[in-house]
Amino acid sequence: METMAIFPLELVLLPSETLALHIFEERYKRLMATLRSDGGEFGVVLAEQDEMHEAGCAAVLASVVEEFDDGRLNVLVEGRRRFHIVEVLAPDDPEIETLRATVSFFEDADDGSAEARDETLAAFAELMEALGLEQPQLPGGDVPLSFRLAAAVDFGAEVKQAMLESVSETERLSQLAAVATTLLPRVEAQRKLSDAIRGNGKGM
Numbered sequence: 001m002e003t004m005a006i007f008p009l010e011l012v013l014l015p016s017e018t019l020a021l022h023i024f025e026e027r028y029k030r031l032m033a034t035l036r037s038d039g040g041e042f043g044v045v046l047a048e049q050d051e052m053h054e055a056g057c058a059a060v061l062a063s064v065v066e067e068f069d070d071g072r073l074n075v076l077v078e079g080r081r082r083f084h085i086v087e088v089l090a091p092d093d094p095e096i097e098t099l100r101a102t103v104s105f106f107e108d109a110d111d112g113s114a115e116a117r118d119e120t121l122a123a124f125a126e127l128m129e130a131l132g133l134e135q136p137q138l139p140g141g142d143v144p145l146s147f148r149l150a151a152a153v154d155f156g157a158e159v160k161q162a163m164l165e166s167v168s169e170t171e172r173l174s175q176l177a178a179v180a181t182t183l184l185p186r187v188e189a190q191r192k193l194s195d196a197i198r199g200n201g202k203g204m
Contacts, residue, residue: 006099018076019059109167110169153180
């Protein structure tokens with residue numbers, strides 16, 4: 001177990017995913033300053049209606065994109081390891097210090113079946129084609145395929161949180177295939193409507 005700073009957000013960060021953040025609160029300015037000087041990880045956790053989920057993703061500061069005179073920052077962070085919160089440690093001064101938590105890291109129980117992988121890649125290719133990407137490039141990286149695909153398309157916080165918590169790559173791949181298949185008719189209909197509008201209504 002380790003203790004790390006926690007950054008609650010209304011979104012989910014997955015391993016290998018890159019996230020742009022605008023840093024303006026003093027406590028997070030201080031956190032970024034520490035990361036810039038000392039390195040290390042901090043935890044991104046989905047927060048909904050003042051409730052934090054127990055599973056999150058450790059992140060590192062990948063780069064500082066822009067720095068303003070008042071100390072605000074635009075940064076890129078990258079997801080690394082998944083964790084469960086064991087205990088939340090409230091700061092003495094919430095204005096200048098972040099939440100901290102004792103966390104326990106976890107990994108998958110399986111590597112994903114070939115059948116689930118093939119099914120998901122086929123569904124993903126269909127979805128990408130419907131979005132206008134006829135030759136989609138499979139996202140690279142060392143993390144499980146499900147995380148790479150989910151980072152490439154915004155499937156929403158609910159789906160991504162379920163994936164983050166799952167310890168089965170087969171389960172995540174099957175879930176992604178189902179979501180992609182469900183989204184496909186909607187995306188195709190939207191694309192046909194857009195094409196018709198660009199054609200001044202011809203073909204509607």
